[in-house]
Amino acid sequence: MLEVSIYRYNPEVDSEPYMQEFQFDTQGKDIMVLDVLEKLKTEDPTLVFRRSCREGVCGSDGVNISGKNGLACITPLSEAVKNNKLVIRPLPGLPVIRDLVIDMSQFYAQYEKIQPYLINNTPAPAIERLQSPEDRAKLDGLYECILCACCSTACPSFWWNPDKFIGPSGLLQAYRFLADTRDTGTEDRLAGLDDPFSVFRCHGIMNCVQVCPKGLNPTKAIGHIRSMLLASGT
Amino acid sequence: MVNSVTSLGRSGLSDWLVQRVSALVMTAYIFFMVGYFIINPSPSFEQWQALHGSLAMRIFSLLTILSIAAHAWIGMWCVLTDYITVRLIGPKATPIRMFLQLVMIALILFYVVWAIDILWGI
Amino acid sequence: MANMRTMSFDAVIVGGGGSGMRAALQLAQSGYKTAVITKVFPTRSHTVSAQGGITCAIASDDPNDQWQWHMYDTIKGSDYIGDQEAIEYMCKTGPEAVFELEHMGLPFSRNDNGRIYQRPFGGQSKDFGEGGQAARTCAAADRTGHALLHTLYQGNLKNETVFLNEWFAVDLVKNSDNAVVGVVAINIETGETVYVKSKATVFATGGAGRIYASTTNAHICTGDGIGMALRAGFPVQDMEMWQFHPTGIHGAGTLVTEGCRGEGGYLINKEGERFMERYAPNAKDLAGRDVVARSMVQEILAGRGCGENGDHVFLKLDHLGEETLNAKLPGILELSRTFAHADPVVEPIPVVPTCHYMMGGIPTNVDGQALTMDDQGVEQVVDGFYACGEAACVSVHGANRLGGNSLLDLVVFGRASGLFIEKQLREGIDLKDATEEDIQRAMKVLNRINGSQEGEKASVLRAELQTIMQNHFGVFRSGDFMKEGIEKLKALRPRIENVQLADTSNAFNTARIEALELQNLLEVAEATAVAAEWRTESRGAHAREDFQERDDENWLCHSVYFPHDQSVAKRDVNFTPKTREAFEPKVRSY
Numbered sequence: 001m002l003e004v005s006i007y008r009y010n011p012e013v014d015s016e017p018y019m020q021e022f023q024f025d026t027q028g029k030d031i032m033v034l035d036v037l038e039k040l041k042t043e044d045p046t047l048v049f050r051r052s053c054r055e056g057v058c059g060s061d062g063v064n065i066s067g068k069n070g071l072a073c074i075t076p077l078s079e080a081v082k083n084n085k086l087v088i089r090p091l092p093g094l095p096v097i098r099d100l101v102i103d104m105s106q107f108y109a110q111y112e113k114i115q116p117y118l119i120n121n122t123p124a125p126a127i128e129r130l131q132s133p134e135d136r137a138k139l140d141g142l143y144e145c146i147l148c149a150c151c152s153t154a155c156p157s158f159w160w161n162p163d164k165f166i167g168p169s170g171l172l173q174a175y176r177f178l179a180d181t182r183d184t185g186t187e188d189r190l191a192g193l194d195d196p197f198s199v200f201r202c203h204g205i206m207n208c209v210q211v212c213p214k215g216l217n218p219t220k221a222i223g224h225i226r227s228m229l230l231a232s233g234t
Numbered sequence: 235m236v237n238s239v240t241s242l243g244r245s246g247l248s249d250w251l252v253q254r255v256s257a258l259v260m261t262a263y264i265f266f267m268v269g270y271f272i273i274n275p276s277p278s279f280e281q282w283q284a285l286h287g288s289l290a291m292r293i294f295s296l297l298t299i300l301s302i303a304a305h306a307w308i309g310m311w312c313v314l315t316d317y318i319t320v321r322l323i324g325p326k327a328t329p330i331r332m333f334l335q336l337v338m339i340a341l342i343l344f345y346v347v348w349a350i351d352i353l354w355g356i
Numbered sequence: 357m358a359n360m361r362t363m364s365f366d367a368v369i370v371g372g373g374g375s376g377m378r379a380a381l382q383l384a385q386s387g388y389k390t391a392v393i394t395k396v397f398p399t400r401s402h403t404v405s406a407q408g409g410i411t412c413a414i415a416s417d418d419p420n421d422q423w424q425w426h427m428y429d430t431i432k433g434s435d436y437i438g439d440q441e442a443i444e445y446m447c448k449t450g451p452e453a454v455f456e457l458e459h460m461g462l463p464f465s466r467n468d469n470g471r472i473y474q475r476p477f478g479g480q481s482k483d484f485g486e487g488g489q490a491a492r493t494c495a496a497a498d499r500t501g502h503a504l505l506h507t508l509y510q511g512n513l514k515n516e517t518v519f520l521n522e523w524f525a526v527d528l529v530k531n532s533d534n535a536v537v538g539v540v541a542i543n544i545e546t547g548e549t550v551y552v553k554s555k556a557t558v559f560a561t562g563g564a565g566r567i568y569a570s571t572t573n574a575h576i577c578t579g580d581g582i583g584m585a586l587r588a589g590f591p592v593q594d595m596e597m598w599q600f601h602p603t604g605i606h607g608a609g610t611l612v613t614e615g616c617r618g619e620g621g622y623l624i625n626k627e628g629e630r631f632m633e634r635y636a637p638n639a640k641d642l643a644g645r646d647v648v649a650r651s652m653v654q655e656i657l658a659g660r661g662c663g664e665n666g667d668h669v670f671l672k673l674d675h676l677g678e679e680t681l682n683a684k685l686p687g688i689l690e691l692s693r694t695f696a697h698a699d700p701v702v703e704p705i706p707v708v709p710t711c712h713y714m715m716g717g718i719p720t721n722v723d724g725q726a727l728t729m730d731d732q733g734v735e736q737v738v739d740g741f742y743a744c745g746e747a748a749c750v751s752v753h754g755a756n757r758l759g760g761n762s763l764l765d766l767v768v769f770g771r772a773s774g775l776f777i778e779k780q781l782r783e784g785i786d787l788k789d790a791t792e793e794d795i796q797r798a799m800k801v802l803n804r805i806n807g808s809q810e811g812e813k814a815s816v817l818r819a820e821l822q823t824i825m826q827n828h829f830g831v832f833r834s835g836d837f838m839k840e841g842i843e844k845l846k847a848l849r850p851r852i853e854n855v856q857l858a859d860t861s862n863a864f865n866t867a868r869i870e871a872l873e874l875q876n877l878l879e880v881a882e883a884t885a886v887a888a889e890w891r892t893e894s895r896g897a898h899a900r901e902d903f904q905e906r907d908d909e910n911w912l913c914h915s916v917y918f919p920h921d922q923s924v925a926k927r928d929v930n931f932t933p934k935t936r937e938a939f940e941p942k943v944r945s946y
Contacts, residue, residue, distance in 0.1 A: 010861060010863065011863050012861045012862060012863055013861065041815070042813065042815035042816075045813065045814070045815075045858045045859050045867040045870075046858065046859040046861070046867065048864050048865075048866050049866075050396070050400075051575055052396050052400040052401075052402070052574045052575055052576045053400070053402065053404060053405050053574040053575075054574065054575060054610075055405065055608075055610045055611075055691060055694075055695070056690070056691075056694065057404050057405055057499075057502055057687075058396075058399070058400040058401075058402075058404050058405070058574065059399065059400060060396060060397075060400045074694050076694075097545060097863060097864050098863045098864040099864075101864050104397075108397075112513055115514075116510050116513060117460070117461060117510035117511060117513060117514040118459075118460060118461030118510075120459075124455075124459040126455075127414070127451075127455055127471070128414070128454075128455050128458040128459070128464070128471060128472050129458060129459065130469070130470030130471065131466050131470055132466065132468075132470050133465075133466045133467070133468060135466075136463065136464075136465065136466045139463045143463045143496075143503060143506070144499060144502070146399070146404075146502070147397075147399055177461075180461065180463070182461065183461075
């Protein structure tokens with residue numbers, strides 16, 4: 001039997017959070033952490049977590065699994081269980097609403113701050129705006145972000161200043177638009193990032209790179225933003 | 235764009251640049267001094283005074299002192315705005331941080347003035 | 357509940373997926389007060405899982421491509437019960453809608469000349485089936501749905517749409533004229549119930565693949581819009597038509613895009629034979645999805661299935677080479693390695709036909725207005741009520757949807773609904789206010805569930821429902837067996853209505869949401885079952901063992917299911933496109 005320990009907190013009932021222990025029979029199969037949660041919820045319907053696509057593209061079920069942020073639906077037990085024990089907590093650093101569900105409004109607010117949409121005020125052509133495959137390739141590794149918040153909630157700088165530091169996810173998206181040859185808002189975008197907090201609270205700890213379930217590299221993108229700021233500032 | 239009352243209106247880029255440039259100056263100084271001691275493991279008082287009496291060395295030392303001051307100020311400002319924040323310790327954070335920053339400024343100024351006094355007093 | 361809060365909007369869109377956000381974008385740009393009610397944060401909607409692309413004649417791959425060819429393919433694919441006026445509108449307006457997405461920033465893959473990359477998909481042809489395989493599906497690698505959904509969310513942020521994120525719509529509110537004047541919705545985070553009043557209520561609630569045990573659909577695809585419409589007494593159309601996608605990963609159910617076969621992959625049985633050559637000599641693995649899915653099941657039934665239990669076939673990709681796979685199908689490599697423990701670079705992926713798409717839905721016209729029929733069988737518009745996307749049945753997919761047409765459907769008809777509602781709002785919409793009694797009627801189900809302490813667990817009942825649907829209404833169907841399934845569903849109804857709510861708290865109570873979703877699943881399942889048993893022919897995705905032929909004389913029609921007496925009526929298929937003569941039904945071969 002697998003020992004599963006899950007963070008529980010219901011604001012209406014509990015004065016403080018606690019860890020609840022479950023025994024789970026995996027029947028020898030290497031299932032996903034989400035399968036475990038789903039099964040436990042059939043036993044205890046009060047257990048609360050988010051989930052949607054169950055295939056790692058919607059970004060709903062980011063949780064802290066045995067100490068590392070990840071998506072429950074694509075993390076197999078073989079990667080998550082240590083000493084026959086699975087520990088599931090909410091993503092750290094943001095307020096907990098209930099059990100494994102966190103309040104992500106600060107995370108989304110940072111995303112909105114970077115103007116996450118294409119800016120191009122030139123009249124659009126009758127067909128698509130042309131872009132070479134090489135220019136399009138600059139967006140690879142950026143546009144795939146699923147906003148699961150695994151990276152930002154693994155970042156100490158984001159823990160300390162979630163209201164001021166944009167965080168790895170938002171910055172990855174900021175660079176996604178800076179790198180897009182169709183976007184003409186570069187100057188504005190850079191001006192909005194040139195304060196001591198938005199970008200420069202990144203100290204290159206690289207937790208974001210380590211946990212990203214999509215294998216993306218926010219630190220690298222942040223480096224590119226710095227270079228662009230440097231180039232535009234001199 | 236984040237505006238913070240205590241950021242003293244500096245841009246993140248200039249802070250970041252100052253950190254890097256000052257780090258280079260300090261590294262150069264360390265390399266120079268280590269090199270000096272390798273070549274001359276136990277300098278006499280005269281040798282030591284001659285070294286620091288030259289104008290170039292005095293400027294180099296002063297530059298290093300100023301680099302340490304800038305580096306320390308930006309670094310400590312970051313640390314203070316990470317940990318001594320309203321979000322973490324409540325409304326008293328701002329006055330505490332202000333006080334600590336004033337202490338920092340006073341200390342740094344004191345050290346810089348003292349260093350200048352030493353360097354030009356040779 | 358007497359003091360329930362009311363929020364008022366010009367337009368309310370239920371559902372934050374592709375069609376809902378496209379409609380919302382249109383309305384937000386027009387300046388009308390628009391809200392999107394969505395039970396998950398918008399980018400968690402199921403559109404995000406669409407992989408292969410959006411089919412549209414933008415004439416990039418082939419400069420001579422014509423939207424009329426796309427129209428022909430879609431009508432043929434629908435097995436001739438797609439409405440030709442609607443299909444014409446979709447194929448003709450498509451390029452404009454796709455270019456708009458590109459202008460909004462959608463990161464399409466590109467050809468060397470800088471235009472959008474298009475890949476071949478099943479059922480695509482040039483020159484009305486005479487010119488061979490076409491490549492018409494515009495793609496952003498194999499993450500087109502993700503790219504599209506995020507782009508639409510970004511567009512809505514730019515235009516400051518109001519999002520009621522993690523709110524769940526419970527039921528429609530109708531006034532005394534039987535017009536729709538909003539919905540009752542729960543704020544999941546706080547548990548507060550609110551009457552969201554609106555001049556126009558758009559259902560963009562997506563599909564309901566979760567009525568089946570094995571589905572490519574997300575957990576959230578529970579047919580909430582269909583359930584609400586049926587409970588409000590409105591009919592649904594073509595609910596017997598469910599698409600089984602040929603390539604769901606065996607065991608996990610996760611989707612493997614048709615783009616794999618578009619890029620040159622093919623299916624093999626346990627003997628390593630490329631069996632689609634026998635079933636569809638011309639199109640082979642790129643025949644219509646219904647054709648491929650049936651062929652796979654036939655291979656399995658003939659004992660040529662793969663694996664220990666011989667219950668799946670293989671999708672072979674390794675011959676395409678690692679470089680191509682990394683460039684064109686990176687997401688598939690990830691999914692296959694994670695869920696099938698197979699690396700497509702060196703070994704085939706175990707796949708099996710898996711429930712994927714609901715062709716049926718709330719009947720609407722091209723403007724997104726929901727339709728009903730009066731006692732004489734005459735079509736009538738339901739005032740204040742609109743639908744688009746998978747929840748709607750315009751109908752552009754008829755009995756079988758072509759790959760890549762769902763994303764096009766979303767943006768074209770989300771946009772069309774938005775445009776039409778904008779026009780109506782400008783002209784003035786005047787609907788009677790709902791009375792306290794009207795609102796209470798919409799609270800009935802929620803009140804019942806909130807007070808339900810006895811009864812069985814939602815998870816147990818849901819599993820039972822899914823098993824019934826999987827066994828009795830799968831790829832192949834037969835009358836007796838379906839009748840048995842209908843009886844089982846009938847017996848299940850009182851148990852599901854009496855589902856236990858073990859958690860009565862307010863904060864983020866997902867048990868309550870699951871109990872409500874279960875009610876919707878049941879409505880969808882019953883409509884599906886009754887309509888499937890009713891249609892005594894085989895057409896598109898509806899394949900009957902006891903009626904194996906298509907019967908145009910009797911069944912070239914839509915089915916319309918009425919909830920109050922569970923009756924089904926025929927509705928004429930539209931054969932009057934505006935710009936050309938209709939495509940007449942002919943034998944459908946690939």
